[in-house]
Amino acid sequence: MFRGRRWRSASWPSLFSLRWPQFSHMCSSGYKRNGFGFRTNLRRNEMKLPRLTIAIIGIASGSLLAQQIQLPQNPLQGRIVFEEKKCIECHAIGGFGGTVGPDLSKREFFGSTLELASIIWNHAPQMNRKFRQLRMNRPSLTENEMLDLFGFLYYLRYLGEPGSVSHGRSLLTSKGCITCHMVAGKGGKVGPDLERVQGYASPLFMVQAMWNHGPAMQEQIKKTRMSYPILSGQDVADISAYLRQATTGSADMRMSPGNPAKGRTLFEQKRCVKCHLGEGEARITQPGLIRIDLKKGVTGVATLMWNHGLAMMARMKRESVDWPRFEGNEMADLLAYIYFLGFEDKPGDTQRGESVFRSKGCVDCHRQAGGGRGPDLATINRFETPIRMIQLMWNHAGEMEDLVITGNKNWPVLSTRDMRDLYAYLRKVAQK
Structure with a gap:
């Protein structure tokens, strides 16, 4: 009866390892169990x-x-x-x-x-x-x-496409990353040696770490008079692919793809609602997220945030809003929520x-x-x-x-x- 490649319920292949191998480190240990975060004998009820x-x-x-x-x-x-x-x-x-x-x-x-x-x-x-x-x-x-x-x-489509190791290596130079960070024995010493930072092996951990260090990175960029690095979603996937290959630390740290319902709560807790319209709030000082082109994968949505980092920092200072930090799986949850805003109908x-x-x-x-x-x-x-x-x-x-x-x-x-x-x-x- 089955017309195509077969697998049993207990061995459903992981989307992350099958089509998006760079996300194998993105998942929590529970997700790696059968690729989707469920025990294979877990029933619907x-x-x-x-x-x-x-x-x-x-x-x-x-x-x-x-x-x-x-x-x-x-x-x-x-x-x-x-x-x-x-x-x-x-x-x-x-x-x-x-x-x-x-x-x-x-x-x-x-x-x-x-x-x-x-x-x-x-x-x-x-x-x-x-x-x-x-x-x-x-x-x-x-x-x-x-x-x-x-x-x-x-x-x-949320998980995007696999990254290119060779392009990721060249991006570290062209985007100025090695000015402050050392990779494979080359680069600066202002920031951490990326070769020994296990969390950067995952695109989501990489995005979360970059965001959390955003204010410090912006200050350093000003001091060195560097251009603020503008990244695409594919750039993040490529850099992550290279760093994962170059990383010598443990790869046990993982992040789940994200819970959009939890992300909604974080959208309020992290005070994103102070400036962004997510669900029809009255006060809007910046374009509502549902008006931004969200037809992107997870790294594409993440780079929207990163690329607006300078403008966001200036706005936060005027609004007396602290730069939000993300821990654990919070960035993944927030990005999943933002991604699902594109599911909205006019x-x-x-x-x-x-x-x-x-x-x-x-x-x-x-x-x-x-x-x-x-x-x-x-x-x-x-x-x-x-x-x-x-x-x-x-x-x-x-x-x-x-x-x-x-x-x-x-x-x-x-x-x-x-x-x-x-x-x-x-x-x-x-x-x-």
Whole structure:
């Protein structure tokens, strides 16, 4: 039945060692156990975690409704859903899995919740045909399972790409790092010898250490009249790859990929909210994070912070805010939270949503006051979140397709904007 490279549940390969080997030192010992932070005999009922729903304040308009972000505590938990619901039978990740559908780790996706929903919905008929051809049962998902699955798929790009050792070595010179730091017996002695600092073997530890030493590094840069080093996410991956090879210390220190729900708390505790809009706070002295291009992996998000270090330090002094320090897994958690802000959908237009509801033929089956083949959606008060709407649509897509075929109609193709506006409309109607 399995079409592709097989593995058993107890030996699911680690994404970190498989596709992103430079992140093998990023994970805690628990994550290294089977690559995802779970004991291999851990069942779903042992992993129930609360979800965090974040309201996003949208444009102030009567025709627009704000969307919401739902954050999974552990985005990698969705790999259990991916396996148990047999997505793995058709879709591979990093070359492991089925070959019927595309390898999901080879396609960049930095879109929102409803953008991903649009992609899946538009391919539902094709997937349904494959289910029938392969004599597979069409999987049904709960709201929590859908959230976990979406979080997992969105998280695949978070870890970025492997680093280049040779380019990392040259970057240490071109960015001026060896002016203060010694590596492989060459360089300055102002800062620590990076060859003996085990934590730098991980990109996340490297970013956290750089941030914590930011004020001291900025002072030294001013003294030596050096240019402030501007880094890309790939630069960090490359430097980390080289340092990991050059490091002689123990590599036992690891950091998990990050918990976005904990990151939200840190966003407030570290006083990021003093200047940055994360979730619709009223006071904004700098551009809100949801307005910044967050379509980047973890190192890309981290370098956004680093590259704005000088401006941030000046702002903090004016605002009497201390430079925040991060310990343990805090930087990873914060970066995971910032990354997931890109999962937010823009507010939908309820008026256009009603037009979509009619033009796409939804009204033919879902009529107000009944009379259609499907339920009156105005009586279903179940559209609190986009994930809930997506879950209902997915679970009924098979039945919907049968009705579309018998009615000699085309499957309603929905763009991201259509999905967004349709959700806004259904949410408004259901709240009446």
